[in-house]
Amino acid sequence: MTDIVETIVNCDGVSVFYGENRAINNISIDIGKQSITAFIGPSGCGKSTFLRTINRMNDTIEGCRIEGRVTVDGQDIYDASVDVVPLRAKVGMVFQKPNPFPKTIYENVAYGPRIHGLARNKSQLDDIVEKALTGAGLWAEVRDRLQDSGTSLSGGQQQRLCIARTIAVEPQIILMDEPCSALDPIATSKIEALMSELSNEYTIIIVTHSMQQAARVSQKTAYFHLGNLIEYGDTKEIFVRPKDPQTEAYISGKIG
Numbered sequence: 173m174t175d176i177v178e179t180i181v182n183c184d185g186v187s188v189f190y191g192e193n194r195a196i197n198n199i200s201i202d203i204g205k206q207s208i209t210a211f212i213g214p215s216g217c218g219k220s221t222f223l224r225t226i227n228r229m230n231d232t233i234e235g236c237r238i239e240g241r242v243t244v245d246g247q248d249i250y251d252a253s254v255d256v257v258p259l260r261a262k263v264g265m266v267f268q269k270p271n272p273f274p275k276t277i278y279e280n281v282a283y284g285p286r287i288h289g290l291a292r293n294k295s296q297l298d299d300i301v302e303k304a305l306t307g308a309g310l311w312a313e314v315r316d317r318l319q320d321s322g323t324s325l326s327g328g329q330q331q332r333l334c335i336a337r338t339i340a341v342e343p344q345i346i347l348m349d350e351p352c353s354a355l356d357p358i359a360t361s362k363i364e365a366l367m368s369e370l371s372n373e374y375t376i377i378i379v380t381h382s383m384q385q386a387a388r389v390s391q392k393t394a395y396f397h398l399g400n401l402i403e404y405g406d407t408k409e410i411f412v413r414p415k416d417p418q419t420e421a422y423i424s425g426k427i428g
Contacts, residue, residue: 175416177204180344180375181226185239186234188221188230195221198240199401201394208367208376210386210407212420213396219379222396223347226377227263228256236427237244245344261288265339268350270330272322277314280322280333281305284341307373308336309366315418335366345371352385365387383423387411395419 181203188196196218203209211219220421221230228249230236242249261284273280281301284290291297300326301318305311310332314325322333331351338346348367367376367389380386386393387407394404395418403410403419414420421427 177207179203180205180245181377182241182243183225184241184415186222186225186238186242188218189237189239190233191235195399195400196225197393201401201404203377204376204392205375206371206373206379207392208371208390209311209392209394210390211377211379211394211396212219212381212383212386213402214427215381216363218394218399219394220349220395223377223379226345226347227260227265229260229265231256237365254384257377258288261341262343262349263345264341264343265347265349266331266338266351269354270327270334272325272330272333275322276319277322277325277333278306278318281336281340284337288341290341304336304340305333307339307370308332309362309369310336318383323345328362331355331359335363335370339370343373343374345377347375350381350396353381360385395422 179202180318183199186196186199187194199222211223213219225238225242226244230238238250244263265346273283275283278301280285282297282305285297285300287408291300302311310329313329322330325333352363355363355377364385367378370376378390390407392405393410395402395410403414403416410419411423414423
């Protein structure tokens with residue numbers, strides 16, 4: 173009997189254009205709740221562009237427009253009535269290069285909850301900060317240095333601080349765009365272990381250039397090529413028994 177996974181992101185016929193240039197071509201995909209989905213493919217294939225449609229980060233790029241429909245938890249996020257600020261709290265993002273604010277470790281995490289009014293007083297804010305840093309696997313390392321600058325941390329710690337900052341506003345979805353590409357192998361393994369833990373509570377979508385990483389952390393994998401979604405399915409099937417010759421060629425290293 174197959175488990176029925178409830179979906180949280182539904183994309184239907186999504187195309188993305190930069191001016192006249194079509195970067196994403198008519199992609200439809202459904203992503204399940206509390207799971208890890210990996211987007212793989214060669215550089216420039218559109219995987220990061222597609223990731224950014226899920227929290228409207230492409231809105232910040234001049235001349236970018238989208239066709240099709242993207243719903244998150246049943247809501248059409250491109251509807252004119254949607255405010256992108258709460259949307260981007262609900263669909264958080266962790267970038268390729270750690271980007272802590274030039275503030276203390278505490279203020280990095282407290283910033284979002286404060287803006288969104290999630291704490292009524294300092295005690296509640298303290299609790300949110302501790303919970304987020306614990307959830308990001310960082311509390312034990314920084315509990316005695318919360319007033320140090322976030323930029324004083326190592327690269328791997330900075331990335332976990334950015335994850336803490338993301339989960340502090342209680343998102344449903346965390347988008348990760350090559351979150352380990354700037355990190356050493358030890359820091360990478362910590363982030364991967366963290367992703368597995370976080371997927372018990374959050375839906376994670378990760379863009380990665382590392383097929384090994386996709387194979388290790390994700391339940392579902394989508395292979396992109398030249399703006400097209402070539403294949404999407406269970407990670408094990410994609411890597412062991414890909415259905416499309418283009419996927420097989422990429423997985424086996426014949427193209428890339």
